[in-house]
Amino acid sequence: MGAAAAKDAQSAAAPSGVMPRAGRKPPRASGDVKETLAGVRGMGERGTTVRSQARALPVLGTYDVVVVGGGTGGAPAGIAAARQKARTLVLEYLGGLGGVGTLGLISSYYWGFRGGFTKEVPGEKNWDPLQRAEWWRRTLRDAGAEIWFGVLGCGAFVEGNRVAGVVVATPEGRGVVLAKTVIDATGNSDIAAAAGARTVHTDSSELAQQGTGLPRVRLGAQYTNTDFTIADETDMLDIWHLMVYAKNKYAGEFDIGQLVDTRERRRIVGDFTMSILDQMNARTYPDTISIAYSNFDTHGYTVDPYLLLEHPERKGFTVRIPYRCLLPQGLDGILVTGLGISVHRDAVPLTRMQPDVQNQGYAAGLAAATIARTGGGTRGLDVRALQKQLAAIGIVPESVLAEQDSYPISDDKVAEAVAARQVAVILARPEVSSPLLRQAYHKAASEADKLAYARILAVLGDATGLDTLIAALNEKAWDKGWNYTGQGQFGLSLSPVDSLIVGMGRTLDRRALDAILRKAALLDASSEFSHHRAVALALESLADPAAAGPLAALLSKPGIMGHAITTVDSARERSGANPNDNTTRSISIRELELARALFRCGDHNGLGRKILMQYTEDLRGHVARHARAVLEDVRFPAPKER
Numbered sequence: 001m002g003a004a005a006a007k008d009a010q011s012a013a014a015p016s017g018v019m020p021r022a023g024r025k026p027p028r029a030s031g032d033v034k035e036t037l038a039g040v041r042g043m044g045e046r047g048t049t050v051r052s053q054a055r056a057l058p059v060l061g062t063y064d065v066v067v068v069g070g071g072t073g074g075a076p077a078g079i080a081a082a083r084q085k086a087r088t089l090v091l092e093y094l095g096g097l098g099g100v101g102t103l104g105l106i107s108s109y110y111w112g113f114r115g116g117f118t119k120e121v122p123g124e125k126n127w128d129p130l131q132r133a134e135w136w137r138r139t140l141r142d143a144g145a146e147i148w149f150g151v152l153g154c155g156a157f158v159e160g161n162r163v164a165g166v167v168v169a170t171p172e173g174r175g176v177v178l179a180k181t182v183i184d185a186t187g188n189s190d191i192a193a194a195a196g197a198r199t200v201h202t203d204s205s206e207l208a209q210q211g212t213g214l215p216r217v218r219l220g221a222q223y224t225n226t227d228f229t230i231a232d233e234t235d236m237l238d239i240w241h242l243m244v245y246a247k248n249k250y251a252g253e254f255d256i257g258q259l260v261d262t263r264e265r266r267r268i269v270g271d272f273t274m275s276i277l278d279q280m281n282a283r284t285y286p287d288t289i290s291i292a293y294s295n296f297d298t299h300g301y302t303v304d305p306y307l308l309l310e311h312p313e314r315k316g317f318t319v320r321i322p323y324r325c326l327l328p329q330g331l332d333g334i335l336v337t338g339l340g341i342s343v344h345r346d347a348v349p350l351t352r353m354q355p356d357v358q359n360q361g362y363a364a365g366l367a368a369a370t371i372a373r374t375g376g377g378t379r380g381l382d383v384r385a386l387q388k389q390l391a392a393i394g395i396v397p398e399s400v401l402a403e404q405d406s407y408p409i410s411d412d413k414v415a416e417a418v419a420a421r422q423v424a425v426i427l428a429r430p431e432v433s434s435p436l437l438r439q440a441y442h443k444a445a446s447e448a449d450k451l452a453y454a455r456i457l458a459v460l461g462d463a464t465g466l467d468t469l470i471a472a473l474n475e476k477a478w479d480k481g482w483n484y485t486g487q488g489q490f491g492l493s494l495s496p497v498d499s500l501i502v503g504m505g506r507t508l509d510r511r512a513l514d515a516i517l518r519k520a521a522l523l524d525a526s527s528e529f530s531h532h533r534a535v536a537l538a539l540e541s542l543a544d545p546a547a548a549g550p551l552a553a554l555l556s557k558p559g560i561m562g563h564a565i566t567t568v569d570s571a572r573e574r575s576g577a578n579p580n581d582n583t584t585r586s587i588s589i590r591e592l593e594l595a596r597a598l599f600r601c602g603d604h605n606g607l608g609r610k611i612l613m614q615y616t617e618d619l620r621g622h623v624a625r626h627a628r629a630v631l632e633d634v635r636f637p638a639p640k641e642r
Helices: 002-011 074-083 116-120 129-143 190-195 236-249 276-280 345-350 354-374 383-393 398-402 411-420 423-428 430-443 447-459 466-475 496-506 510-520 529-542 545-555 568-576 584-600 607-616 621-632
Strands: 032-035 059-068 088-092 146-149 152-159 162-170 173-184 288-294 317-322 334-336
Touching: 032 162, 032 190, 059 074, 059 162, 059 354, 074 088, 074 116, 074 129, 074 173, 074 354, 088 173, 116 354, 116 383, 129 146, 152 173, 152 190, 162 190, 173 190, 173 354, 190 334, 236 568, 236 621, 276 317, 276 345, 276 423, 288 345, 288 354, 288 383, 334 354, 354 383, 383 398, 411 423, 411 430, 423 430, 423 447, 430 447, 447 466, 447 496, 466 496, 466 510, 496 510, 496 529, 510 529, 510 545, 529 545, 529 584, 545 584, 545 607, 584 607, 584 621, 607 621
Parallel strands: 059 088, 059 173, 088 146, 173 334
Antiparallel strands: 032 152, 152 162, 162 173, 288 317
16 A cells, blocks of 8 residues: 555645635634744755644633643642642643653652652652552542643643633644643743743853753663753754664664653743852742752753852752742743743752652642632732641741741841852852952952952952962963763862863953963863863953964864764764763864854854854754854854954
């Protein structure tokens, strides 16, 4: 039959004027269907399209609470809402619930607060993924929730600024599910983004993503944790190419996983955005709804200025999650939970542990059910009443009921912090600490103290101590730098010399240029990733045309250029050939960082632009988006040819 169909197709003319039936005219409605309709990246004008006339979408159901995503946060959210007698629907596009801990095969807790709802979930330390997935399904059904498998949340139904439902793609076609409250548990804030929420994703600022894995499937094996790439679930071209080359990477295995284990994803800009300084300073809030507990498991390098000066290492930190982190700015009727909440990317390592996301999801489900019942909107919720429920369950301690915002830190504490060089406090109030730091620098009793204050000032963009930094850099040889590993990335991702160089660049003072260029001239392809990154960051901050030639010379050294992956065959060859490879992303990002710096310093014979253009065609979504954003960044006009 297949052979006959192929023969018939070869003789048939290409179809033209194809158009789906319009169906009935859409009824008058106050709402709007909002979807991401950009299509698959890379198709552009080459892609063939079918025009579709306006038509109504059927309403497939009406619920109190609709949870999109049945993973680590979504399944608990559905359980909580259903237990409150809210009519609850959980949508999941895969064939099982539980997310990273089940279909993602990371079936063991690392860190995380194990009390609250998490204490109810079977598997105190580790578990069988299939049994755990079934527990989620059974517990949801026992609570009264409905579950739709094989259904993708692909948009939002919006009335004004209120999300009133979810657009879904089902095996029977697209439709709308109406809801009094929507919980976006996609992990990528997909529904909030479709509804028009501001989000944070890869842009023209430095490209940094926590490492990503895709598990192999071995019969009888329960736990598989990998980290060999960076992947973007919002980019279908990226996920397609990852799935394809993973078949080579795991050629001898029974199967490959269907859930990509990313540790950092697209996040909303919420009513409040938590920073790593908030975490390091143990900030309290009036609207805490869950507790997170972890060490700083970065799976990559960091970008926050605080981490140029010190690092939390392997110490455990207790972090409070405020309700406002779940509220997308400007939108009502929707809560976001999981990896999509409003936190800075360097704050994610302390908020993403499975036990904590489970408790956070449960809190979101309780909140959503209450909002649906009272009709007060997401910002009309009585948070203190919710906190009482959460304290009774053990998700938060009773002490949160009396807590207020512990910011701003008092002037007296800032002064004490300057004397003791407590960096997290100093950086939290730079308007108060900066003049005190300058005084401390000038009065420093030793060169070591002088250098310490000069480094802090430089991170704040103050060149007061630049001469001290230059002298220190000139005295030092390149030290041991930082390279990617597949797992276990702890501590500073910049060496002491790297941090000096980046700090000097942050002063924006051209006097730093010559010392940095002398160090850059010593680098080659064998040098650690962090050394190249430090030089690139410093030089692009200075944006001095005099750096263009040396950057072009560094890029032209053997092994530095030519690492864009623009075909799936090259992905198979480079990353798919070695099941333990974790170098592919490192050498690509090194080239991209240097090319970006070259471009922003005025370019040299068009080399920076040429490399960036190559990376716009890269199959890796984050890499391609970053390269495009750098080229389009209006802060850096197209450089003149040199």
